Amino acid sequence: xxxxxxxxxxxxxxxxxxxxxxxxxxxxxxxxxxxxxxxxxxxxxxxxxxxxxxxxxxxxxxxxxxxxxxxxxxxxxxxxxxxxxxxxxxxxxxxxxxxxxxxxxxxxxxxxxxxxxxxxxxxxxxxxxxxxxxxxxxxxxxxxxxxxxxxxxxxxxxxxxxxxxxxxxxxxxxxxxxxxxxxxxxxxxxxxxxxxxxxxxxxxxxxxxxxxxxxxxxxxxxxxxxxxxxxxxxxxxxxxxxxxxxxxxxxxxxxxxxxxxxxxxxxxxxxxxxxxxxxxxxxxxxxxxxxxxxxxxxxxxxxxxxxxxxxxxxxxxxxxxxxxxxxxxxxxxxxxxxxxxxxxx
Amino acid sequence: xxxxxxxxxxxxxxxxxxxxxxxxxxxxxxxxxxxxxxxxxxxxxxxxxxxxxxxxxxxxxxxxxxxxxxxxxxxxxxxxxxxxxxxxxxxxxxxxxxxxxxxxxxxxxxxxxxxxxxxxxxxxxxxxxxxxxxxxxxxxxxxxxxxxxxxxxxxxxxxxxxxxxxxxxxxxxxxxxxxxxxxxxxxxxxxxxxxxxxxxxxxxxxxxxxxxxxxxxxxxxxxxxxxxxxxxxxxxxxxxxxxxxxxxxxxxxxxxxxxxxxxxxxxxxxxxxxxxxxxxxxxxxxxxxxxxxxxxxxxxxxxxxxxxxxxxxxxxxxxxxxxxxxxxxxxxxxxxxxxxxxxxx
Ligand SMILES: CC(C)[C@H](C(=O)O)[C@@H](O)C(=O)O
Ligand SMILES: CC(C)[C@H](C(=O)O)[C@@H](O)C(=O)O
Numbered sequence: 001x002x003x004x005x006x007x008x009x010x011x012x013x014x015x016x017x018x019x020x021x022x023x024x025x026x027x028x029x030x031x032x033x034x035x036x037x038x039x040x041x042x043x044x045x046x047x048x049x050x051x052x053x054x055x056x057x058x059x060x061x062x063x064x065x066x067x068x069x070x071x072x073x074x075x076x077x078x079x080x081x082x083x084x085x086x087x088x089x090x091x092x093x094x095x096x097x098x099x100x101x102x103x104x105x106x107x108x109x110x111x112x113x114x115x116x117x118x119x120x121x122x123x124x125x126x127x128x129x130x131x132x133x134x135x136x137x138x139x140x141x142x143x144x145x146x147x148x149x150x151x152x153x154x155x156x157x158x159x160x161x162x163x164x165x166x167x168x169x170x171x172x173x174x175x176x177x178x179x180x181x182x183x184x185x186x187x188x189x190x191x192x193x194x195x196x197x198x199x200x201x202x203x204x205x206x207x208x209x210x211x212x213x214x215x216x217x218x219x220x221x222x223x224x225x226x227x228x229x230x231x232x233x234x235x236x237x238x239x240x241x242x243x244x245x246x247x248x249x250x251x252x253x254x255x256x257x258x259x260x261x262x263x264x265x266x267x268x269x270x271x272x273x274x275x276x277x278x279x280x281x282x283x284x285x286x287x288x289x290x291x292x293x294x295x296x297x298x299x300x301x302x303x304x305x306x307x308x309x310x311x312x313x314x315x316x317x318x319x320x321x322x323x324x325x326x327x328x329x330x331x332x333x334x335x336x337x338x339x340x341x342x343x344x345x
Numbered sequence: 346x347x348x349x350x351x352x353x354x355x356x357x358x359x360x361x362x363x364x365x366x367x368x369x370x371x372x373x374x375x376x377x378x379x380x381x382x383x384x385x386x387x388x389x390x391x392x393x394x395x396x397x398x399x400x401x402x403x404x405x406x407x408x409x410x411x412x413x414x415x416x417x418x419x420x421x422x423x424x425x426x427x428x429x430x431x432x433x434x435x436x437x438x439x440x441x442x443x444x445x446x447x448x449x450x451x452x453x454x455x456x457x458x459x460x461x462x463x464x465x466x467x468x469x470x471x472x473x474x475x476x477x478x479x480x481x482x483x484x485x486x487x488x489x490x491x492x493x494x495x496x497x498x499x500x501x502x503x504x505x506x507x508x509x510x511x512x513x514x515x516x517x518x519x520x521x522x523x524x525x526x527x528x529x530x531x532x533x534x535x536x537x538x539x540x541x542x543x544x545x546x547x548x549x550x551x552x553x554x555x556x557x558x559x560x561x562x563x564x565x566x567x568x569x570x571x572x573x574x575x576x577x578x579x580x581x582x583x584x585x586x587x588x589x590x591x592x593x594x595x596x597x598x599x600x601x602x603x604x605x606x607x608x609x610x611x612x613x614x615x616x617x618x619x620x621x622x623x624x625x626x627x628x629x630x631x632x633x634x635x636x637x638x639x640x641x642x643x644x645x646x647x648x649x650x651x652x653x654x655x656x657x658x659x660x661x662x663x664x665x666x667x668x669x670x671x672x673x674x675x676x677x678x679x680x681x682x683x684x685x686x687x688x689x690x
Contacts, residue, residue, distance in 0.1 A: 085530045115567050120460050136481075136498060142533050147502035149537040153481060157492035183581070185430045188487050192494040215588035222460050222567065222592050236528070240585055243560035247567050 001034040001301060004064040004265075006041035006057070009077075009084065010274025011284035012070025018286035018337040019068070019293045025341040026310050032303060037064075041091075042072030042084035042274075052080070052087025053094075061095060062264065066300040068292060069269035074276045092133050095267070097259035098159070099166045100130040100238065102271055104245045104255065109318070113250025113327060116222065124248055126228040127174065129167040130238025132259060134159045135189070137235045153189050155234065160196040166260065167232035168204040177229035178209045181217045181237055193234060214241070221245050246271050251326040253285030256292035258299055266300050268292035282332040285324040290314060290340070313343035346379040346646060349409040349610075351386035351402070354422075354429065355619025356629035357415025363631035363682040364413070364638045370686040371655050377648060382409075386436075387417030387429035387619075397425070397432025398439075406440060407609065411645040413637060414614035419621045437478050440612070442604035443504070444511045445475040445583065447616055449590045449600065454663070458595025458672060461567065469593055471573040472519065474512040475583025477604060479504045480534070482580045498534050500579065505541040511605065512577035513549040522574035523554045526562045526582055538579060559586070566590050591616050596671040598630030601637035603644055611645050613637040627677040630669040635659060635685070658688035 005020070007013040020036065027034070039057040040048040048054070052072070061067055072084040091097070106114065106124040114121045139154030164180075171178045180197045182190035194211055201209045212220065214237045220227065221244050233241060246255055252272035259267045270288030278284060291314075294307035317339045323329025324336055331339070350365070352358040365381065372379070384402040385393040393399070397417070406412055417429040436442070451459065451469040459466045484499030509525075516523045525542045527535035539556055546554040557565065559582045565572065566589055578586060591600055597617035604612045615633030623629060636659075639652040662684045668674025669681055676684070 083530070089531075115461055115465050117460060117462055136496075137531055139495070144533045144537055147537075149498075149500055149532075149534040150484070151481075151498040151532045151534050153494075153496040153498070155494055183584075185428070186434075186482055186581075187494075187496045188489045189494040189496050192489055192492075215584050218563070218585045218589040219592045222589065236531075237585075239528075239560050240563045240582075244563040244567065244589065247564045 001032075002063065002065045003034050003036050003296075004060050004067050005036055005038045006067065006069045007038065007044070008041055008070040008072040008274060009043040009074050010071055010276045010279040012042075012072065012274055014279070014282065014333050015270065015284050015286040015289035016068065016070040018333055019289040021337055022290055022310060022340050022344070023293050025344045026306060026313075030306065032301070032306055041069070042087060043074050043077040045087060046077055046080050046082075046084065052082055052084045053090050058094060061091070064265040066265050066296045067267040068296065069267055070289065071270060071272065071274035073274050089137065092259065093138065095264040096133065096261040097267060098131060098133050098262065099163055099260040100132040100242070100257060101170070101260065102128045102130070102242050102246070102255065102257045104128065104248060106249045110250060110254075110327065114248055115250065116225070116248060120223070121225055121248060124225040126225070126231060126245065127170055128231045128233070128238065128242045128245060129163065129170060130242055131159065131163040131234045132238075133235070135235035153187065153236075155189050155192060157192065157196050160193050161200055162262070164197045164200040164232060167230050168200060168207050171207045171230040172204065175229040176207050178207055179217070179228055179231050180209060180211050181214050181231060181233040181241065182211065183214050183237075184211070185213065189234070197232065217241055218244060221248070242271070251285065252288070253324065253326045254287050254291070256288055256295050258295050266296070268296045282334050283325050284333050285326045286333055286337060287314060309344065313340050316343050346377075347408065347410045348379050348381050348641075349405050349412050350381055350383045351412065351414045352383065352389070353386055353415040353417040353619060354388040354419050355416055355621045355624040357387075357417065357619055359624070359627065359678050360615065360629050360631040360634035361413065361415040363678055364634040366682055367635055367655060367685050367689070368638050370689045371651060371658075375651065377646070377651055386414070387432060388419050388422040390432060391422055391425050391427075391429065397427055397429045398435045403439060406436070409610040411610050411641045412612040413641065414612055415634065416615060416617065416619035418619050434482065437604065438483065440609040441478065441606040442612060443476060443478050443607065444508055444605040445477040445587070446515070446603045446605065447473045447475070447587050447591070447600065449473065449593060451594045455595060455599075455672065459593055460595065461570070461593060465568070466570055466593060469570040471570070471576060471590065472515055473576045473578070473583065473587045473590060474508065474515060475587055476504065476508040476579045477583075478580070480580035498532065498581075500534050500537060502537065502541050505538050506545055507607070509542045509545040509577060512575050513545060513552050516552045516575040517549065520574040521552050523552055524562070524573055524576050525554060525556050526559050526576060526578040526586065527556065528559050528582075529556070530558065534579070542577065562586055563589060566593070587616070596630065597633070598669065598671045599632050599636070601633055601640050603640050611641070613641045627679055628670050629678050630671045631678055631682060632659060654689065658685050661688050
């Protein structure tokens with residue numbers, strides 16, 4: 001299996017190193033063999049090659065079986081002619097990463113960390129499926145002309161159908177419920193969205209579908225987070241709602257994500273940013289990166305047992321009270337990593 | 346003073362009646378005289394005149410000194426050729442209601458109602474200033490053609506400057522801090538927005554300005570709501586973020602809003618919908634409508650003392666433990682209203 005890693009910036013390299021060590025420990029002596037190729041991306045791409053998404057990196061990704069991304073960005077690249085974030089958008093487009101998938105689950109033992117009251121939040125277990133290469137991110141025309149600015153939100157039926165099928169299939173493996181989020185009382189795109197989602201729903205009679213306006217969804221994520229199973233939405237709404245949902249578990253350091261392509265390798269990454277304020281101090285929680293690796297093992301390689309073993313080892317370490325700072329503990333990134341490796345051995 | 350009322354649908358007429366009775370009790374024997382003209386709007390407009398925003402209503406609003414709106418919408422009008430919600434959008438455009446202003450404040454005595462933990466939420470006191478007649482709501486082209494859909498987000502410098510000045514002026518009467526929310530890493534509109542806000546900021550050296558991406562803002566509203574003073578944002582982001590913020594106090598029944606025009610009367614309304622499920626049962630909390638009336642007294646008529654008196658009477662009634670159902674009490678809309686009137690007398 002060819003895994004390309006893009007450690008990126010800030011805490012990215014630290015948590016990537018941790019997750020790769022754990023992967024190595026977990027696979028030692030098993031049939032699962034892999035090779036890792038590290039490539040520059042983001043700010044690291046600008047520093048090494050003058051571009052956040054260098055040509056060598058583009059080429060490497062196109063022959064990969066799976067991609068792991070740490071985190072990108074930082075103040076030193078805010079004025080770059082092409083920013084790390086623009087590099088990320090280019091990568092999504094080039095690889096056709098049309099579905100961004102974010103599970104938001106809350107371990108009972110960590111409920112106390114949530115900013116929401118425990119009785120509201122206990123049992124939260126949802127997956128957000130966000131369309132990632134359409135909508136107002138990529139629609140044309142998009143330009144500034146003197147004192148005026150234009151952005152275009154664009155979808156066609158095929159784009160909506162593809163992401164909707166993905167969400168319904170995820171729902172079939174879960175509680176069988178899809179909440180499709182739109183703004184059909186204002187947007188032409190949302191009316192096409194709703195119509196198409198309803199058509200796709202016909203093919204999944206075992207899945208229940210409900211439609212919610214984005215403003216109502218933003219409320220319900222806080223008032224009734226346990227009501228959601230799969231949330232299906234377009235690019236911009238997904239950006240906002242998935243970040244809103246990500247703070248429910250109390251630490252961004254716990255949440256992985258996958259971005260799926262129809263033709264190319266999938267990409268796995270933590271949902272958080274590069275946290276330049278704590279970079280290089282071994283303070284970061286590597287869980288989000290470790291769980292990105294277990295998502296990869298399951299989704300790209302079908303290695304359920306291996307993924308379970310790693311996740312159980314992490315749970316066992318946390319059950320012993322070994323937590324990084326974001327979870328109220330004192331373990332360094334390395335302490336936590338070594339503890340997980342000992343469990344695996 | 347000519348006040349035009351649009352009771353609208355669902356619980357709209359009930360809470361409007363309550364607020365007007367209280368206004369009458371509070372102004373009896375004072376210099377403040379006014380006349381009330383009630384006009385059909387929303388579903389009530391469709392039922393009475395075949396259109397949510399009938400011509401008579403349009404004419405009446407253009408000679409009003411202030412407008413009070415109850416709430417609109419309901420399942421029976423979902424398939425109307427022009428929906429109540431479209432009528433609302435037409436009204437915003439016709440009257441040039443460019444600024445939507447929503448205070449979100451949390452009384453210490455009601456902190457326990459919040460879905461957020463008390464230590465996070467205590468002291469929350471922000472105002473959201475949302476641009477209301479631009480952006481992707483009104484930009485052209487906006488259309489559906491076969492299997493494709495297009496919406497246009499559009500702003501020009503003048504539109505941004507006007508709403509920014511409004512927000513900075515609100516901040517000057519408060520803690521002097523503006524958080525401008527955009528998505529400048531993706532949208533041409535947001536880059537123009539940020540540049541214009543920074544220019545306007547030069548004229549308000551006593552106000553501190555900070556920029557936040559909309560996804561980060563959606564997180565921070567939950568993790569650090571007390572950090573916000575004035576939030577300034579465009580139409581769609583304002584729709585989502587103001588609804589997200591509105592659930593922080595625990596009941597939508599407490600929150601008023603104002604929509605401001607440069608040329609016409611301002612409009613005051615609760616932030617919640619018409620709640621058809623509880624309509625006609627005297628279960629609704631009239632506070633959001635009463636506070637809409639006090640916002641009107643302050644902002645349209647400069648009647649600070651009168652507004653204070655009404656708000657103090659409401660506080661006193663709640664301090665006695667008289668609460669409507671949404672706040673955990675048993676008082677009906679009428680019970681609560683009569684109790685406030687007794688306090689005022
Ligand atoms: C960096 C930015 C362009 C990106 C987005 O808006 O998609 C980020 O917020 C994300 O969600 O991955
Ligand atoms: C009804 C709808 C068009 C409206 C909006 O999106 O502006 C509503 O959600 C609001 O916020 O007043």
